[in-house]
Amino acid sequence: MARINEHYLDLAAGYLFPEIGRRVTAFRQAEPQARILRLGVGDVALPLAPAVSEALQRAAAELATGDGFRGYGPERGYDFLIEAIRQHDYAARGTEIAADEIFISDGSKQDAGNLQEIFATACSVMVTDPVYPVYVDTNVMAGREIQYLPATEANGFAPGPPEDGARADLAYLCSPNNPTGGVLSRAALARWVAWARDCGAVLIFDAAYDAYISDPALPRSIYEVDGARECAIELRSFSKRAGFTGLRCAYCVVPSACTGRTAAGGEVSLRDLWARRQATKFNGVPYIVQRAAAAVFSPEGRQQTEAQIAYYMENARRLREGLRKAGFAVFGGEHAPYLWLRTPNADPSWDFFDRLLRQAQVVGTPGAGFGPAGEGYFRLSAFADRETVDEAITRIQRAFAHG
Amino acid sequence: MARINEHYLDLAAGYLFPEIGRRVTAFRQAEPQARILRLGVGDVALPLAPAVSEALQRAAAELATGDGFRGYGPERGYDFLIEAIRQHDYAARGTEIAADEIFISDGSKQDAGNLQEIFATACSVMVTDPVYPVYVDTNVMAGREIQYLPATEANGFAPGPPEDGARADLAYLCSPNNPTGGVLSRAALARWVAWARDCGAVLIFDAAYDAYISDPALPRSIYEVDGARECAIELRSFSKRAGFTGLRCAYCVVPSACTGRTAAGGEVSLRDLWARRQATKFNGVPYIVQRAAAAVFSPEGRQQTEAQIAYYMENARRLREGLRKAGFAVFGGEHAPYLWLRTPNADPSWDFFDRLLRQAQVVGTPGAGFGPAGEGYFRLSAFADRETVDEAITRIQRAFAHG
Numbered sequence: 168m169a170r171i172n173e174h175y176l177d178l179a180a181g182y183l184f185p186e187i188g189r190r191v192t193a194f195r196q197a198e199p200q201a202r203i204l205r206l207g208v209g210d211v212a213l214p215l216a217p218a219v220s221e222a223l224q225r226a227a228a229e230l231a232t233g234d235g236f237r238g239y240g241p242e243r244g245y246d247f248l249i250e251a252i253r254q255h256d257y258a259a260r261g262t263e264i265a266a267d268e269i270f271i272s273d274g275s276k277q278d279a280g281n282l283q284e285i286f287a288t289a290c291s292v293m294v295t296d297p298v299y300p301v302y303v304d305t306n307v308m309a310g311r312e313i314q315y316l317p318a319t320e321a322n323g324f325a326p327g328p329p330e331d332g333a334r335a336d337l338a339y340l341c342s343p344n345n346p347t348g349g350v351l352s353r354a355a356l357a358r359w360v361a362w363a364r365d366c367g368a369v370l371i372f373d374a375a376y377d378a379y380i381s382d383p384a385l386p387r388s389i390y391e392v393d394g395a396r397e398c399a400i401e402l403r404s405f406s407k408r409a410g411f412t413g414l415r416c417a418y419c420v421v422p423s424a425c426t427g428r429t430a431a432g433g434e435v436s437l438r439d440l441w442a443r444r445q446a447t448k449f450n451g452v453p454y455i456v457q458r459a460a461a462a463v464f465s466p467e468g469r470q471q472t473e474a475q476i477a478y479y480m481e482n483a484r485r486l487r488e489g490l491r492k493a494g495f496a497v498f499g500g501e502h503a504p505y506l507w508l509r510t511p512n513a514d515p516s517w518d519f520f521d522r523l524l525r526q527a528q529v530v531g532t533p534g535a536g537f538g539p540a541g542e543g544y545f546r547l548s549a550f551a552d553r554e555t556v557d558e559a560i561t562r563i564q565r566a567f568a569h570g
Numbered sequence: 571m572a573r574i575n576e577h578y579l580d581l582a583a584g585y586l587f588p589e590i591g592r593r594v595t596a597f598r599q600a601e602p603q604a605r606i607l608r609l610g611v612g613d614v615a616l617p618l619a620p621a622v623s624e625a626l627q628r629a630a631a632e633l634a635t636g637d638g639f640r641g642y643g644p645e646r647g648y649d650f651l652i653e654a655i656r657q658h659d660y661a662a663r664g665t666e667i668a669a670d671e672i673f674i675s676d677g678s679k680q681d682a683g684n685l686q687e688i689f690a691t692a693c694s695v696m697v698t699d700p701v702y703p704v705y706v707d708t709n710v711m712a713g714r715e716i717q718y719l720p721a722t723e724a725n726g727f728a729p730g731p732p733e734d735g736a737r738a739d740l741a742y743l744c745s746p747n748n749p750t751g752g753v754l755s756r757a758a759l760a761r762w763v764a765w766a767r768d769c770g771a772v773l774i775f776d777a778a779y780d781a782y783i784s785d786p787a788l789p790r791s792i793y794e795v796d797g798a799r800e801c802a803i804e805l806r807s808f809s810k811r812a813g814f815t816g817l818r819c820a821y822c823v824v825p826s827a828c829t830g831r832t833a834a835g836g837e838v839s840l841r842d843l844w845a846r847r848q849a850t851k852f853n854g855v856p857y858i859v860q861r862a863a864a865a866v867f868s869p870e871g872r873q874q875t876e877a878q879i880a881y882y883m884e885n886a887r888r889l890r891e892g893l894r895k896a897g898f899a900v901f902g903g904e905h906a907p908y909l910w911l912r913t914p915n916a917d918p919s920w921d922f923f924d925r926l927l928r929q930a931q932v933v934g935t936p937g938a939g940f941g942p943a944g945e946g947y948f949r950l951s952a953f954a955d956r957e958t959v960d961e962a963i964t965r966i967q968r969a970f971a972h973g
Contacts, residue, residue, distance in 0.1 A: 171830035
């Protein structure tokens, strides 16, 4: 008799975004004339940069030729992309990462969800709250217990490690943070690394938004902190950095020094386990997508994708200023494409969602959807065109400035 | 202390193909002049069909435009592709599959590896032997026991269900079979369905090679058999059908009638569990790849990809005839791109690998690499250009015709 994985029954009822979709559809049916502005789902809005698009089309054309056709690629990624990452994202910033520590993937969501497979079911898991739901749900599916560490105004919505002696075997950190837009300083990251080494824990450091860090003093990679090679796995992505949400390319770094333990106390290389996992369950990212990703590192690609990020960050600046003028307490948006606002009168975040939709026809994301500590807060995304952002600000100011 | 998933330590030492690569590299170093012919890894050789390539390039160009850009897609796939599959692969052959039973993925390897996640760890697993290693390794990683059902000359290298009363909770069937090239008849499939319904088992039917079936009387889908909707999940792929091994697109059908059980005996929809799994851990196949896959169903796409399959099957015919002339007992290659040959004098299959490489500079795949019942057999792939195939036949005949 085929028994199901009953841990699925422990999952929270539904994913956040389908519920938002349901409410927006209902509103649209009630008010078919309304022009809805979407600052909800964190999806990019600008088309592919020319350098990236040209590389993609060139690679697509290659596949139709006898000499240029490529079948199965290396499941860990093509050397041309791994080498570009090693050079530009690490060596150029003074961090040495070896080619065989870099694994190309089809998304940080996938990496964040799959990495837990190489750990024992008995491992305890810590996340900050509010949290990107994938960290929680994939561990619940595997039957693990989750500890939540609240992100609050006091800790800049980017908490350091627990100070009450709490321990865990795995901790997921997201910096710049989705959803709060908070960012971990070098000192806070160093405290996390010290905590992990003390616990024998592994940190899964999700830096999918690192390209949005505007202060050059802030670390972009956890490996800029001493000791991280021994305890941290890092995820980075082309999704938000270069508009790859629909193309799918990211990477994961598992340093050779990073180990886990067997029950008997033996040390095992996590890099080797991850390599085995990927060889067995993955077949690599399409060649054409890897060519497009490599073009992000060309001089034109860098300049064009940096201009896209500057465009989104100008959106974030306008939203921040505009919402403050409307009387909101606003956080984030300086090193991240997300604004985190306190709801007026500490209203429940789903109530505020409905009110914003009704009074300004603007869609955002209720903080409660990301975890209990998100209650009373609301996420707005800077991923939109300028006109939408400016119009949203005008409408919100009109609807809320006096209330 | 981060404990590892110790089931990884139960995996067989290494994946088959890296070992082949190691031996070929060693031979190349010893004999740098040798021109090696590769009929080993089952990777396609012909470039993308023009209709597919044009759709890919058109979609790539769209992404550089404001109107044509696409970010996150539906993680279950775009409607245009799901609808084409529903129409052409099912409705046109008299089988009704609903759109919400089809899940687009980045490969049958991934689907075959990930589906076990929705089942309890306690489920017992049955595979036929020799076997595509992914079915075994992904279940070993999850800590499950595996039962092997030998594929033999007597059962046409495509065994029906056990006749000794053996039961299991999950069974993986691959037809046309990789590696043996055997194919399950309608009657054999019906016996599998009856066995599964008797056991309360779920069949995972991997039809990644269905396009190679040359007899129109043979079923292409398990849903052509009555009762399969209640117990079978089907995997199909664009990899071998249209040269997508490097582009990555496949799909999985989970019928709404297909259920598993909780420990308490409750019925749970496997489609809903799989939808939750994919929503949580997957972000969809790139839009451009789905456009390319949809072009496989256009009149030009069908005609061009059918011509590619005919080309490979002519390779298979020549290999079959040529090897028989050289004195080999040869199986498969009629409804599959794989030839399965008995090694001369029942030699161990790795010894024959070395001998074939040394005496004919031809690379194939030792049967033992696919499981114990593969010992004494050898796989040759028809995925090559005609010149390579003809030259390989000539060399094998020269090396083996008298011995």
